[in-house]
Amino acid sequence: MKYTVITGASSGIGYETALAFAARGKNLIIVARRLDKLEELKLKIQEINPDLDVVILTSDLSVTDQAYTLYNDLKEYQMETWINNAGLGEGAFVADQKLEKVETMLRVNIESLTILSTLYVRDYADVEGTQLINVSSALGYVIAVGSVAYSASKYYVSAFTEGLAKELELKGAKLKAKILAPAITETEFANKSIDVKEFDYKSSMPKYHTAKQMAGFMVDLYDNNEVVGIVDPNYDFNLRGPIYPILEGL
Ligand SMILES: NC(=O)c1ccc[n+]([C@@H]2O[C@H](COP(=O)([O-])OP(=O)(O)OC[C@H]3O[C@@H](n4cnc5c(N)ncnc54)[C@H](OP(=O)(O)O)[C@@H]3O)[C@@H](O)[C@H]2O)c1
Numbered sequence: 001m002k003y004t005v006i007t008g009a010s011s012g013i014g015y016e017t018a019l020a021f022a023a024r025g026k027n028l029i030i031v032a033r034r035l036d037k038l039e040e041l042k043l044k045i046q047e048i049n050p051d052l053d054v055v056i057l058t059s060d061l062s063v064t065d066q067a068y069t070l071y072n073d074l075k076e077y078q079m080e081t082w083i084n085n086a087g088l089g090e091g092a093f094v095a096d097q098k099l100e101k102v103e104t105m106l107r108v109n110i111e112s113l114t115i116l117s118t119l120y121v122r123d124y125a126d127v128e129g130t131q132l133i134n135v136s137s138a139l140g141y142v143i144a145v146g147s148v149a150y151s152a153s154k155y156y157v158s159a160f161t162e163g164l165a166k167e168l169e170l171k172g173a174k175l176k177a178k179i180l181a182p183a184i185t186e187t188e189f190a191n192k193s194i195d196v197k198e199f200d201y202k203s204s205m206p207k208y209h210t211a212k213q214m215a216g217f218m219v220d221l222y223d224n225n226e227v228v229g230i231v232d233p234n235y236d237f238n239l240r241g242p243i244y245p246i247l248e249g250l
Contacts, residue, residue: 008086010037012187016215061112089193183231
């Protein structure tokens with residue numbers, strides 16, 4: 001049995017991505033902190049397709065030890081695809097940002113993503129048909145004033161994953177590493193980034209995608225051989241090659 005692992009599957013893009021992969025007949029391993037939301041998702045998936053196996057794992061990825069534990073707990077499964085989607089933002093100017101939240105953000109967005117990517121690459125580089133998809137952001141390619149630390153964390157995700165994709169290509173590995181770079185997407189993300197109860201996307205944002213649309217783009221990226229799937233300033237989704245310059249041969 002093969003599985004698709006999705007971190008941050010309890011809401012937003014991860015939740016909809018789980019439903020989209022379930023619609024494709026993929027068995028799922030869904031990860032987040034909120035068990036009730038994951039159980040609700042599992043029920044929904046089983047309504048779509050009762051034959052699918054859905055494994056729930058709770059993990060707090062702001063504690064990097066838990067990233068190692070998560071991976072070790074999954075060693076017995078055959079993981080065809082690993083999607084590092086869990087993430088959070090801090091929408092504040094640097095001088096005003098909440099440092100505790102920023103520390104948590106860097107551990108989830110950067111440290112746990114790096115640990116999980118590395119462990120997955122070690123085991124699956126030579127396994128046919130495998131993919132590692134890391135969720136960055138359009139702000140991983142343009143610096144957002146007012147969210148500089150978040151933007152920089154996504155620059156890391158993009159640079160790390162584009163570099164990894166190149167290393168895998170040079171080694172002739174079978175595993176593909178890819179980046180999804182969404183722009184504004186209607187999820188719980190804004191509520192948590194700026195600490196509001198219910199951010200009103202409709203009245204506040206001229207353009208945005210729904211989480212379901214973004215999950216559709218995730219599937220498009222999965223189906224394609226390009227490394228980057230990015231939403232452009234016109235809110236069109238583009239599949240393309242790596243964006244950062246690469247230095248080889250050091
Ligand atoms: N929405 C946007 O506008 C937008 C734009 C560009 C990129 N993104 C990126 O898209 C990804 C998904 O975000 P979203 O928009 O879907 O936001 P969301 O609705 O807030 O979902 C975030 C997910 O990450 C999980 N998560 C957060 N902290 C975690 C932790 N400490 N340990 C484990 N899981 C944790 C959450 O689960 P629990 O709370 O249950 O743990 C939740 O499932 C993020 O990487 C985000 O940076 C979002």
